[in-house]
Amino acid sequence: MSNDLYDVIHRRRDVRAQFTGAPVPDAALARILSAAHAAPSVGLSQPWDFILVRDQTTRRAFFEHVQRERDTFAASLDPDAARRFARIKIDGVLESSLSVVVTYDPRRGGPAVLGRHAIADAGLYSVCLAIQNLWLAATAEDLGIGWVSFYREAFLRDLLHIPDTVRPVAWLCLGPVTHLETVPDLERHGWRRRTPLAEVVHRDRW
Numbered sequence: 001m002s003n004d005l006y007d008v009i010h011r012r013r014d015v016r017a018q019f020t021g022a023p024v025p026d027a028a029l030a031r032i033l034s035a036a037h038a039a040p041s042v043g044l045s046q047p048w049d050f051i052l053v054r055d056q057t058t059r060r061a062f063f064e065h066v067q068r069e070r071d072t073f074a075a076s077l078d079p080d081a082a083r084r085f086a087r088i089k090i091d092g093v094l095e096s097s098l099s100v101v102v103t104y105d106p107r108r109g110g111p112a113v114l115g116r117h118a119i120a121d122a123g124l125y126s127v128c129l130a131i132q133n134l135w136l137a138a139t140a141e142d143l144g145i146g147w148v149s150f151y152r153e154a155f156l157r158d159l160l161h162i163p164d165t166v167r168p169v170a171w172l173c174l175g176p177v178t179h180l181e182t183v184p185d186l187e188r189h190g191w192r193r194r195t196p197l198a199e200v201v202h203r204d205r206w
């Protein structure tokens with residue numbers, strides 16, 4: 001058995017502060033996207049698209065929107081949480097090399113998507129699996145990924161001309177990093193600790 005996969009899984013981090021801004025080699029980007037596109041999907045619908053965002057003006061506009069959403073979230077916190085949140089960086093939109101926006105098209109593979117008739121969210125689950133493949137492949141390439149969700153879908157749709165029928169699922173910052181931290185940022189900054197596995201494993205019933 002190879003331990004490589006487990007190594008990558010446990011080495012993977014969400015990156016905000018460690019991007020160097022150096023370019024991502026085309027061949028590495030192709031391998032990462034190919035790994036994402038190899039993900040399982042309900043009814044073989046492969047309902048994802050990947051928008052590679054390099055344009056600085058677009059990234060700056062998104063970054064400013066993220067700052068506004070950060071302020072909105074901060075305003076909802078009690079003073080102690082707000083103090084802790086103030087120390088936490090939530091994106092690397094400007095510092096990373098490029099961004100990959102992953103979207104969900106519920107019409108892909110339709111109208112009869114095999115396995116989605118009872119669980120509409122199965123399409124969205126499929127997109128998340130592509131994102132996880134992408135994230136692990138980037139880690140295997142010694143690159144960092146940072147998922148940014150401080151945005152309104154309507155804003156992002158408008159910014160990137162995404163059709164009304166397609167849903168943006170993730171803005172992923174991508175690029176070379178100085179290093180990957182061994183402890184998640186939110187834990188290092190005292191926001192939340194990881195839950196031990198034993199607390200979430202149930203036997204035979206909830």
Ligand SMILES: Cc1cc2nc3c(=O)[nH]c(=O)nc-3n(C[C@H](O)[C@H](O)[C@H](O)COP(=O)(O)O)c2cc1C
Nearest residue numbers: 012013014016089090091147148149150184185186
């Ligand atoms: C759906 C999703 C949305 C996330 N959104 C953000 C975000 O907006 N900003 C951020 O800094 N991290 C974001 N993260 C990263 C999480 O904070 C991170 O995965 C978690 O703290 C565990 O750390 P690790 O990924 O380094 O193990 C997001 C992660 C997921 C899965």
